[in-house]
Amino acid sequence: MASLPTVLVGNTIKLDSEFKKFSPPLHFEKRKYSTKELEFREAVSLITQGNTTLESSSYVPILQECIDSNSLSGVETIHANIIKTGFGQELFLMTFLVNAYAKCGTMESARKVFDNLPQRNVVTWTSLMSGYVHNLRPELAISVFNEMLEAGGYPTNYTLGIILNACSALYDVNLGKQIHGYIVKYDIQYDTSVGNALCSLYSRCHCFDMTIKAFDRIEDKNLISWTTAISACGINGDSAMGLDMFVKMLAEGLEPNEITLTTVLSLCCTMQDLVMGSQVHSLCIKLGYGSDLHITTSIMYLYLKSGCITAAKKLFDKMNFTNLVTWNAMIAGHAEMTNFSENGLSAYFYGIEALRIYQRMNLSGLKPDLYTFSSLLTVCSSLVAMEQGEQIHAQTIKTGFLSDVVVGTALVNMYSKCGSIDRASKAFVEMYRRTLISWTSMITAFVQNGRPQQALDLFEDMRFVGVRPNTVTFVSVLSACSQVGTVDQAMAYYDMMKNVYNIEPVMDHYACLIDMFVRLGQIDEAFEFIKKTDLKPSEFIWSILVAGCRSQGKLELAFYAAEQLLELKPKDSETYFLLLNMYISAEKWKDVSRVRKMMRDEKIDNKLLDWSWISIKNKVYSFKSGDKKHKSDEVARLLEDLIEKARGIGYRVEKNLETVDEEKEETTASTAHHSEKLAVAFGLLNTSNAAEILVVKSTSMCRDSHNFMKIISTLTSRTITIRDSKRLHKFYDGQCSCGDFGHSLV
DNA sequence: ATAGGGTTAG
Numbered sequence: 153m154a155s156l157p158t159v160l161v162g163n164t165i166k167l168d169s170e171f172k173k174f175s176p177p178l179h180f181e182k183r184k185y186s187t188k189e190l191e192f193r194e195a196v197s198l199i200t201q202g203n204t205t206l207e208s209s210s211y212v213p214i215l216q217e218c219i220d221s222n223s224l225s226g227v228e229t230i231h232a233n234i235i236k237t238g239f240g241q242e243l244f245l246m247t248f249l250v251n252a253y254a255k256c257g258t259m260e261s262a263r264k265v266f267d268n269l270p271q272r273n274v275v276t277w278t279s280l281m282s283g284y285v286h287n288l289r290p291e292l293a294i295s296v297f298n299e300m301l302e303a304g305g306y307p308t309n310y311t312l313g314i315i316l317n318a319c320s321a322l323y324d325v326n327l328g329k330q331i332h333g334y335i336v337k338y339d340i341q342y343d344t345s346v347g348n349a350l351c352s353l354y355s356r357c358h359c360f361d362m363t364i365k366a367f368d369r370i371e372d373k374n375l376i377s378w379t380t381a382i383s384a385c386g387i388n389g390d391s392a393m394g395l396d397m398f399v400k401m402l403a404e405g406l407e408p409n410e411i412t413l414t415t416v417l418s419l420c421c422t423m424q425d426l427v428m429g430s431q432v433h434s435l436c437i438k439l440g441y442g443s444d445l446h447i448t449t450s451i452m453y454l455y456l457k458s459g460c461i462t463a464a465k466k467l468f469d470k471m472n473f474t475n476l477v478t479w480n481a482m483i484a485g486h487a488e489m490t491n492f493s494e495n496g497l498s499a500y501f502y503g504i505e506a507l508r509i510y511q512r513m514n515l516s517g518l519k520p521d522l523y524t525f526s527s528l529l530t531v532c533s534s535l536v537a538m539e540q541g542e543q544i545h546a547q548t549i550k551t552g553f554l555s556d557v558v559v560g561t562a563l564v565n566m567y568s569k570c571g572s573i574d575r576a577s578k579a580f581v582e583m584y585r586r587t588l589i590s591w592t593s594m595i596t597a598f599v600q601n602g603r604p605q606q607a608l609d610l611f612e613d614m615r616f617v618g619v620r621p622n623t624v625t626f627v628s629v630l631s632a633c634s635q636v637g638t639v640d641q642a643m644a645y646y647d648m649m650k651n652v653y654n655i656e657p658v659m660d661h662y663a664c665l666i667d668m669f670v671r672l673g674q675i676d677e678a679f680e681f682i683k684k685t686d687l688k689p690s691e692f693i694w695s696i697l698v699a700g701c702r703s704q705g706k707l708e709l710a711f712y713a714a715e716q717l718l719e720l721k722p723k724d725s726e727t728y729f730l731l732l733n734m735y736i737s738a739e740k741w742k743d744v745s746r747v748r749k750m751m752r753d754e755k756i757d758n759k760l761l762d763w764s765w766i767s768i769k770n771k772v773y774s775f776k777s778g779d780k781k782h783k784s785d786e787v788a789r790l791l792e793d794l795i796e797k798a799r800g801i802g803y804r805v806e807k808n809l810e811t812v813d814e815e816k817e818e819t820t821a822s823t824a825h826h827s828e829k830l831a832v833a834f835g836l837l838n839t840s841n842a843a844e845i846l847v848v849k850s851t852s853m854c855r856d857s858h859n860f861m862k863i864i865s866t867l868t869s870r871t872i873t874i875r876d877s878k879r880l881h882k883f884y885d886g887q888c889s890c891g892d893f894g895h896s897l898v
Numbered sequence: 899a900t901a902g903g904g905t906t907a908g
Binding site for chain 2: 244247248250251274275276278279281282308309310311312313314317344345346348349351352374375376377378379380382383409410411412413414415417418421445446447449450453476477478479480481482483484485487521522523524525526527529530556557558559560561562563564565587588589590591592593594595596597622624625627628
């Protein structure tokens with residue numbers, strides 16, 4: 153966090169009447185450059201020959217050319233020449249030189265030129281500030297601002313715009329508000345550059361209302377004002393409003409440029425609105441931006457986000473030019489699919505594809521940046537690929553991108569989802585800046601890893617440092633409460649959410665509370681709560697109730713809840729398998745046949761896509777039920793041996809689909825195995841004695857397998873982590889981190 | 899002399 157510049161605390165900005173009227177700054181006249189016709193190369197050759205017939209203003213377009221081609225050596229050559237020819241006293245020229253050095257990335261030289269200036273005016277000061285903002289040293293821009301004020305200089309609207317940008321770069325909305333205070337006091341909110349900077353600051357700091365207010369106050373709204381406001385709508389999650397503004401902008405007669413269009417396409421993208429997207433695309437083509445790289449990348453990303461992976465790939469392969477952003481979008485698009493795939497198996501393939509694209513990107517010679525790393529970490533967390541995740545962690549350290557708050561948060565999330573809570577919290581502690589999402593991620597990490605009390609403690613820390621929780625934070629908090637199992641505490645947080653933070657409860661919050669009642673065995677209270685809140689339970693809530701009723705032996709209610717679930721998800725194979733298993737456990741064979749017939753009628757696959765995979769030394773081994781791959785004899789023998797030993801200490805194979813022969817409808821010997829049992833056995837055989845086992849499973853774990861893993865963790869003295877489609881299970885010493893309510897259903 | 903966009907995290 154940037155410390156507050158002391159000068160700003162008192163009323164020390166002296167704004168004179170000149171400033172209020174926006175007259176041009178003192179000592180600065182706009183020159184008409186006589187060298188418009190002078191060719192750049194000609195000029196350079198004149199300079200290098202030492203033939204100095206140039207007048208001082210002729211240097212400006214040459215310097216501009218150096219800036220455009222980012223040629224530091226060019227700037228240095230011209231600098232030397234200016235000194236030689238005695239133009240070093242020309243303030244306007246030296247100001248431009250400060251700017252040129254700053255734009256070419258050497259603030260040391262810029263500062264040196266500035267320090268040697270014969271005199272200073274607001275333009276020279278402002279150029280230096282702008283240079284620091286441009287070179288990612290906003291805090292230095294602010295101290296230069298203070299220096300200027302102390303020296304008696306007055307800011308202009310441009311100066312204030314730059315300082316607001318510095319605040320924005322520091323995410324220091326409080327300092328920005330102080331500056332805003334002066335802007336209000338001197339009534340210059342309607343100025344375009346000040347207004348645009350305010351919009352941009354508030355947008356970046358997620359103060360949406362302030363953004364729109366600042367926008368409304370701008371007298372002459374230019375394309376930048378509109379683009380900033382439209383983009384702010386997107387950041388705020390109100391893409392529809394952004395599209396409305398875009399239409400309004402068009403109605404006002406402004407023509408969008410490629411940047412506005414890219415922003416608008418990104419709105420279509422978050423709305424997954426292919427129809428609107430293709431309309432905007434047509435407009436892009438009409439305005440001549442059809443082959444613009446940003447536009448094409450946005451269209452590609454729109455396809456990706458709308459699930460049209462093949463179309464996106466086609467476009468990608470057809471593109472003549474790609475840059476890092478194109479590749480990042482491709483990787484991010486696949487990374488996102490790993491989150492939204494219903495089916496764990498397809499998530500796995502998307503994840504692998506994302507890593508492949510990354511390899512291809514490396515081969516093409518592009519260097520990854522913070523966006524690449526964030527997406528890759530997401531992929532690793534979805535794949536539960538901790539080894540790859542660690543490699544990417546190492547790369548973020550080497551490249552310096554670890555200091556980015558999003559990368560840091562993604563790292564916390566990756567370690568958490570891979571079951572390594574210690575590394576997750578280390579990553580969190582080492583972050584130098586944390587956003588609400590970082591805090592929420594860490595709170596969620598504790599919840600995911602079965603440490604509810606630490607989650608609640610961290611939540612209080614977060615409140616203590618003044619970070620305001622949101623809906624998502626409270627889902628994790630209530631989820632932690634349900635694990636702790638204190639009804640009063642949960643209700644207190646529920647009330648806090650509603651009354652202190654004015655957050656309306658959503659289905660996930662209700663689900664947490666119902667989950668808590670169910671865990672406490674208070675099935676009646678759960679149903680009562682549903683009635684009291686006039687709640688129409690979601691699928692998820694019904695599935696919690698099914699599991700709860702079953703474990704409480706309330707079979708009638710369980711069947712009722714399961715039927716409700718089926719009504720909400722009539723095409724979902726897992727629900728049918730749930731019902732089947734329930735009837736099999738109850739040995740109601742008639743109902744078993746009835747459900748099987750329903751499945752045939754609905755054309756539901758007779759086999760659940762149950763896969764598990766384990767990554768050992770960068771190789772991934774996948775298993776499906778009853779699989780015979782990967783040293784099957786050894787794996788089978790070990791598994792039989794473990795089952796035998798487990799039986800010795802009370803394990804009984806539960807009757808379910810895996811263990812019941814379909815034809816005879818009776819329990820057979822456990823020759824068929826769940827995929828995760830195979831993967832764990834394989835892991836036990838192929839890792840050293842103390843190593844943790846980490847397995848990913850495409851569906852959710854069943855109760856039988858869950859019981860089995862608990863016992864195996866004791867028998868082998870190993871920590872076994874299984875990430876299923878619902879949550880994380882960490883088995884250690886006969887216990888599971890989910891508190892035995894995480895396994896669900898089937 | 900100043901200003902805007904796309905890809906990222908719960």
